[in-house]
Amino acid sequence: MYDFDKIIDRSNTDAYKLDLRERYFGTDDVIPLWVADMDFAAPPEVQKDIQNRAAHEVYGYTIRKEDFANSIVDWCNYKHNWNVDASWIEYSPGVVPALAFSVLAFSEPGDGVIINTPVYPPFYSVIADNDRKIIKSKLVKVNGRFEIDFEKFEEQASNPKTKIFILCSPHNPVGRVWSKDELLKIDEICRKHNVLVLADEIHSDLALFGHTHIPFASVSEGAAQNCISFMAPSKTFNIAGFSTSYVVSANEELLNGYKKTQNRLQLHMGHLFSGVALMSAYNKGREWLKELRAYLEANVLFIEEFLKDNLPEIKFDRPEATYLIWIDFSAWKMNQKDLKEFMIHKAKVGLNDGMTFGSEGRGYLRLNIASPQSVIEKALKQILEAKKELE
Ligand SMILES: Cc1ncc(COP(=O)(O)O)c(C=O)c1O
Numbered sequence: 343m344y345d346f347d348k349i350i351d352r353s354n355t356d357a358y359k360l361d362l363r364e365r366y367f368g369t370d371d372v373i374p375l376w377v378a379d380m381d382f383a384a385p386p387e388v389q390k391d392i393q394n395r396a397a398h399e400v401y402g403y404t405i406r407k408e409d410f411a412n413s414i415v416d417w418c419n420y421k422h423n424w425n426v427d428a429s430w431i432e433y434s435p436g437v438v439p440a441l442a443f444s445v446l447a448f449s450e451p452g453d454g455v456i457i458n459t460p461v462y463p464p465f466y467s468v469i470a471d472n473d474r475k476i477i478k479s480k481l482v483k484v485n486g487r488f489e490i491d492f493e494k495f496e497e498q499a500s501n502p503k504t505k506i507f508i509l510c511s512p513h514n515p516v517g518r519v520w521s522k523d524e525l526l527k528i529d530e531i532c533r534k535h536n537v538l539v540l541a542d543e544i545h546s547d548l549a550l551f552g553h554t555h556i557p558f559a560s561v562s563e564g565a566a567q568n569c570i571s572f573m574a575p576s577k578t579f580n581i582a583g584f585s586t587s588y589v590v591s592a593n594e595e596l597l598n599g600y601k602k603t604q605n606r607l608q609l610h611m612g613h614l615f616s617g618v619a620l621m622s623a624y625n626k627g628r629e630w631l632k633e634l635r636a637y638l639e640a641n642v643l644f645i646e647e648f649l650k651d652n653l654p655e656i657k658f659d660r661p662e663a664t665y666l667i668w669i670d671f672s673a674w675k676m677n678q679k680d681l682k683e684f685m686i687h688k689a690k691v692g693l694n695d696g697m698t699f700g701s702e703g704r705g706y707l708r709l710n711i712a713s714p715q716s717v718i719e720k721a722l723k724q725i726l727e728a729k730k731e732l733e
Pocket residue numbers: 378435436437438439462510514542544545574576582586587
């Protein structure tokens with residue numbers, strides 16, 4: 343019913359994905375398949391609600407009423423079978439800002455914060471820019487799948503200076519949906535060593551291929567008391583431009599600590615469209631999301647087939663969630679600089695440099711597949727043609 347094949351011209355909308363190409367790639371002559379938003383129209387229901395509100399001529403200070411939290415309660419229940427109480431929820435102006443507030447609220451300069459690398463680049467900055475110490479718990483490949491090295495993780499968590507673990511669940515960029523056993527293990531280790539879990543679950547609605555996202559806070563009563571969850575409709579419904587997200591914690595002390603920092607920085611107000619966008623998406627976007635996920639799965643399968651037929655040496659793990667694919671180009675034996683140059687200047691395709699996710703990303707590039715399949719096909723063909731020319 344919804345048309346994800348439609349090519350939408352995003353020029354003249356100040357789109358990050360388009361207008362920062364010159365700065366990121368040194369040219370705007372690449373198909374932009376990098377930064378994590380989608381080239382699809384937001385659900386028509388959301389467009390309509392935003393347009394209706396915009397049609398009113400006064401844009402004054404605006405609050406979010408109980409129905410904001412109620413929409414979140416319903417959504418967590420519907421989508422993740424997770425019972426959340428409205429009193430556990432606080433608005434946040436973005437997941438990354440909310441992570442930064444939490445790092446400020448629950449650790450001191452010099453304290454350690456664990457992350458599972460390679461990982462979404464702002465995880466590094468929310469730690470380092472606030473003078474905390476980055477502790478890299480490197481993901482390891484076990485039977486062709488990325489996993490947490492729990493032995494090393496526990497060793498790192500047991501250091502008394504380690505105060506926080508930022509969990510990326512599902513994981514960007516490797517696309518893992520963590521299993522209940524893995525989450526329980528994280529819970530056990532973190533509580534044993536008094537490490538607070540900040541669970542970034544922004545990609546949770548985008549589990550694919552039959553995988554089920556399990557909210558970290560739902561795995562045990564102890565986990566619920568030792569974590570803050572970070573969620574948003576932004577990735578799910580392609581409404582990141584509204585800077586609208588929220589945090590959830592059943593632990594009143596943690597929630598109050600979070601709120602105190604957000605309020606201290608005067609960032610609790612949000613904006614006029616935040617409530618409209620979130621409520622509209624969560625209350626009316628269910629069908630759209632089902633179709634989106636089916637479209638994304640079809641894109642993944644298409645890419646798998648294309649690579650198998652044409653560039654079989656290029657590998658990726660089928661993502662269990664997210665519209666991001668972590669592709670291993672190491673078979674080409676190019677150094678990272680040459681790989682990037684090739685992609686930008688020969689293939690003319692704009693992918694994220696794997697190294698920006700950490701040194702573990704050497705040999706990798708990240709492809710954003712949330713575009714019409716015809717665009718993905720064009721990009722793959724350009725890569726193939728450019729590769730042939732090299733030979
Ligand atoms: C894991 C993760 N967290 C957070 C964000 C961005 O969150 P926000 O735009 O709400 O700050 C992204 C965007 O790609 C992400 O992948």
